[in-house]
Amino acid sequence: MVAAQGGDRGAFDALVRATYVDTYTLAHRLTGDDDDARDVVQEAYLRAFRGLRRFRGDAQFSTWLYRITANCASTHLGRRRRHRHEELDDDLPVDDPRPAHDPVGRAEHAHLRDRVHRALRALPPRLRAVVVLRDIYDLSHEAIAAELGISESAAKVRLHRARRKLRDDVFLRDERDGAEATRAV
Amino acid sequence: MRCEDLAARLPSLAEGPGSLEPDELHHVERCLRCQADIARYRRLRRAMVAMGAERLAVPPDLAAQVIAGLDEAGPGRPRHRSTGRRAAYLGGLAAATAAGVGGVLVLANRRRPA
Structure with a gap:
């Protein structure tokens, strides 16, 4: 890290190799698209390279990089929204699902x-x-607000709305469908 | 207190017990519907936290592409991805303008009386 901050490109390349899978995973989760995620990753590392001297080490490098990636994704999606409507993507394979202990639990x-x-x-x-x-x-709410260019209260409101929508989609729709199926029988 | 009065507070309880007012706590302790809703938010939150340990399958050439992008940007200020396109656009615009001006001058010379 110190070598990279001193301008050692080889050291920065090593940082890229050590972190690019995580960075791509975050970029893909934010954009929902392979090509957009690639662009965001590229831009994030360019910005990180440019701003490396400003990294003070008071947070983990990964957290700092997450913030840059989130900012790049927000900019990228803002630009994209002006050009076309969002599309949903196909399922993406997951490499490393967290193992559970028993088959039913898994x-x-x-x-x-x-x-x-x-x-x-x-x-x-x-x-x-x-x-x-x-x-x-x-x-943190503060970091999210800063990187997305919104107020902290707006970030909290969006988080609240997102969780309610997720709850509806993940749990309530199933329960409603189950109840309707039971009534139909 | 009714469930509807409390519904807006429940998503924030996903991260922990939070700070419910005594009357809200009193309601939740006796309301199975609100308890079920809190349990849903907490399951959701646990699933999301677990996703933090997952890694998506990355394109095989991504690291090389990123490093090549850094090389292209050079040691100074990295070139923005769209700079090339912008330069091509401005170049095209300048060429079209020059051609237009040239055409006007040619026409003006032809029409000038001998």
Whole structure:
């Protein structure tokens, strides 16, 4: 890290190799698109390279990079929104699902995870960004607001709305469908 | 207090017990509907936290592409991805303007009386 801050390109390339999978994962979760995620990753590392001297080390490098990536994704999606409507993407393979201990628990966990993935992709990008950064990446409300260019109270309102929509999509729709099926029988 | 009065407060309880007012707490302790809703938000939150440990499959050439992008940007101020397109656009515009001006001058010379 120190070598990279001193201008050592080899050291920065090593940082890229160590972090690009996480950066791409975040970029894809925010944009919901392979090509957009690639562009965001490229832009994020360019900005990180440019701003590396300003990194003070009071946060983890990964957290600093998450903030830059979130900012790039927000800019990218803002630009994109001016050009076309958002589209939903196909399922993306997940490499490393967290293992559960028992088969039933694993199946339930996988089912819930799939539903959450789908519900996240169905969220409008502005709501998705806030809930992804808060609940998956544990960024503070203040950091989220700063990187998305919104007020902290707006970030909280969006988080609230996102969680309610996710709850509806993940749990309530199933329960409603189940109740209707039972009535039909 | 009714469930509807409390509904707006429940999503924030996903992150922990939070700070419910005594009358809200009193309601939740006796309301299965609100308890179920809080449980849903907490399951959702746990699933999201677990997703933090997942990694998506990345395109195989991504790291090389990023590093090549940094090389292209050079040691100074990195070139923005759209700079090339913008330069091409401005170049095209300048060429079209020059051609237009040239055409006007040619026409003006032809029409000038001998």
